[in-house]
Amino acid sequence: MQGFFEKVYAAIRLIPRGKVATYGDIARMTGAPRAARQVGWALHSNPRPGVNPCHRVVFADGSLTDGFAFGGRDIQRAMLEEEGVEVGEDYRVNLAEYRWDGK
């Protein structure tokens, strides 16, 4: 019900498979261009199990969440690679190629 969270979940669900989006981008989609932190909070607070592709959400520089996610960065990296996203050794994705266009 908390509109923002719901919007966040909806937005991340719109991310196409094989693409990633940054917290800032999602925040912008949801209507709060500076609420990137809330986006992250939304994912951490009430992740709809099996429904929210949280693994498609990365930092502004393409790095993955530092050990706070679903069991570890390794899992997130594995899921991203599973969808066709190349994750660097530093757990970073090439945003230039995999960042969601937003459309």
Next chain:
DNA sequence: CAAGTGACAATAA
């Protein structure tokens, strides 16, 4: 209503 919190982001050193 006020204060505290946080999977971020941008800038400074």
Next chain:
DNA sequence: TTTATTGCCACTT
């Protein structure tokens, strides 16, 4: 390059 600091916004208490 990494680390530290500041600003930010919405949610929780």
